[in-house]
Amino acid sequence: MRKLLGIIVSVIAASVSTGAYPQKFDWQVLAEPFVxxxxxxxxxxxxxxxxxxxxxxxxxxxxxxxxxRSDLSVTLDGVTIKPALALGGWVAFKPMHGEAMVMGDLVLLESEVNPVMLKMIEGGLDITAVHNHLLRASPATFYMHVGGHGDPVKMATTIRDALVVSKTPMTAPAAASPPPAIDLDTTQLDKLIGVKGQANGGVYQFNVPRTDPIKENDMVMAPVGPMGVAIAINFQPTGGGKAAITGDFVLTNDEVNPVIRALRSNGIDVTAVHSHMLGEQPRLFFLHFWAVDDALKLAKGLRAALDKTASMKT
Structure with missing residues (x-):
């Protein structure tokens, strides 16, 4: 690190002496990564x-x-939903100004929403959204998005105490051995979606980043997948090359209706359009979807929708 800093200082000193930087140099540009x-x-x-x-x-x-929510048995259109498909609550911590930012998405039953919310409020965390992601599921599940900034241990304690009043399992789940096989043509799915997917708990998952940087309170939300601001697409095999799909598109306002039209014209239901955060830049909308059909057919429909977005493709 010391050697690297020496090289940087030398390069800048040489540039300044030759007039390459006639104005005052912003040292914060270099300091920020190290800070x-x-x-x-x-x-x-x-x-x-x-x-x-x-x-x-x-x-x-x-x-x-x-x-x-491995404790729940949620069914929709005859499919028993695996936690990795639509029941995977999470919280993510990112260092910020000597403390940490936290963001999360908790999966709750209707009866759990307000008891969990009360604990979050008492602990000083913000509630940024409460809504559905699915339709017609039994039992119905709700999704509470939370955020905050401060001491990570204190915020973690608040989140734990809030989850305890729900039936969310607080014992770390044991890893499946061997993990469930993905009975789908994942090579073709990768090609159609345009990024490499990853198997997780019997579900094949994609995170498709947007091309534009996303900020929350002037902090760049990166990496985008772990922070919940990448387009998420999940395939759960249902047999015979078919799959249940769900996830969410991360969209700017001008992309919402083109994506809705692309999904609906390809037989994919739109189940929710809403916000997850309160102070992000640019303003974003999260569009959730659901379908059960031939996996490759659905992937083509999803690709048509992705083409309406400013998203990356490898």
Whole structure:
């Protein structure tokens, strides 16, 4: 690190001496990556792990903890929904200004919404949305989006205490051995969606980033998948090359109706359009969908919708 800093200082000094930087140089441009790393190092993540009783998935500087509703048996159109398809609650912590930002999406039954909300409010966390993602499911599930900024251990304690008043399992789920097979042509799915998918708990999942940066309170939300701001597409095999699909498109206002039309013209139901956050830039809308049909046919419909968005394709 010291050697790298020396090289950077030398390069800038040489540039300034030759007049390449006639104006005052903004040292914050260089300092920010190192400040962020220092802030991340100052957080005792083991204490957060201990509060939740589980390990996170770590992506860059984001620590994401999963709270799947493995206790629920939710069915929709004859499909028993796996937690990874639509019942995977989570919270993600990102270092920010010496503390941490937290964002999350908790899966709750109707009777659990207000008891959990009360605990969140008492602990100083914000409720940024409460709504459905699915239609016609039995039992009905609701999704509470939460956010906050502060000491990560205190925020984790608030989230744990809130989840305890629901029936969300607080013991870390055991890993399936071997994991359920994905009975789908994943090579063709990857090609049609345009990014590489990943198997998770018997579900084949895609995270499709947008091309534009997304900020919340002037903090860039990255990596976008763990922070919940990538387009999420999930396939659960139902046999014979068919699948149940769900997820959400992350859209700017001008993309909402073109995506709705593309999905509906390809036999994919739109189940919700709403916000997940309160202060993001640009303003975003999250469009949820559902269908059960031939997996490749559905992937083509999803690709038609993705083509209406400013999303990346490899």
């Amino acid at each position: 962020t790393s220092a802030h991340a190092a100052n957080i005792d993540w083991q204490k957060v792990d201990d509060v939740f009783g589980r390990k996170p998935v770590v992506s860059d500087d984001v620590h994401r903890y999963g709270f799947p």
